Ligand code: ATP
């Protein structure tokens with residue numbers, strides 16, 4: 001999606017990923033003679049250096065990269081690395097990320113470092129109570145680094161699930177809604193936010209996004225954007241950031257985590273906003289004027305297409321059905337294999353009202369292959 005936006009601005013894109021036909025490489029070929037994509041892992045220092053030697057600016061679409069190598073190549077690139085390697089280093093370790101946010105007086109649920117021993121987890125339970133959210137500090141996504149301990153008998157199961165990964169624990173937040181705000185940070189440090197959205201997760205994977213967030217209290221809509229903008233302001237470098245938050249019954253807001261890149265909760269911006277998160281990410285890292293973040297439709301819903309099994313036909317059947325729904329746009333990612341729990345694409349629905357958007361969503365939900373089956 002970033003490559004598609006770049007193509008419309010005549011921006012050449014060179015991609016580092018393992019394989020010759022990965023999704024983004026299917027979409028864009030470098031236009032300059034002699035320039036080619038890089039085949040390798042985004043965690044491999046040699047490959048990152050090879051990519052850096054070909055480009056003017058380097059950006060990431062995943063935070064689990066080697067920040068030390070990004071630091072090393074930063075000074076060699078005319079437009080640098082965005083967001084800055086220091087930002088990526090803070091964010092990729094959730095415990096350090098929480099310490100950073102807390103040091104800037106931003107609202108986060110209480111958290112403590114936990115060694116991978118039953119005694120240390122017991123201490124965390126004594127301090128933070130049950131349920132306790134035990135999390136891997138690093139390499140987490142789609143909830144795969146999280147374990148909810150509801151009773152002390154689960155401590156051993158939690159430790160064996162999380163293995164010997166570095167851990168920390170968070171106090172459980174009894175949220176009424178999960179929300180997200182995309183924030184764009186320009187090269188000169190100005191921030192502007194997209195409207196807040198409601199995100200709904202199923203089995204820890206983002207399932208639906210409703211845009212915009214509705215609240216009987218208009219102050220909430222303002223508060224969440226302000227918190228998200230303040231949080232992004234504390235980081236260095238340009239680009240879009242996905243800010244995940246919890247809304248509690250009394251209207252207060254906690255930051256969950258921040259992604260230093262385009263984010264699933266911002267996919268809706270492609271069809272529903274004046275400027276998509278991808279285009280604004282490019283504009284930010286290239287020091288071009290940022291585009292408006294305003295909604296251009298009254299209501300939008302994003303539905304992730306998540307593999308239920310390794311049967312690709314289920315994915316195409318849902319996508320084909322969506323083609324007949326007014327206001328629907330299908331995005332399939334070109335992934336070669338379908339797997340249970342894998343994000344294969346998404347569908348964005350736009351509509352004249354929330355009621356109309358939900359009406360359009362219903363037949364799609366009825367056809368959804370269930371990942372829990
Ligand atoms: P992502 O795919 O968004 O990167 P992740 O693996 O990094 O996910 P988190 O965002 O930390 O995981 O947590 C996944 C989900 O678990 C959250 O969206 C939320 O539903 C729930 N969750 C996380 N932390 C807490 C908490 N402290 N209290 C209650 N629920 C939580």
Ligand code: MG
Pocket residue numbers: 140141142257
């Ligand atoms: Mg995460």
Ligand code: MG
Pocket residue numbers: 244256257
């Ligand atoms: Mg998350």
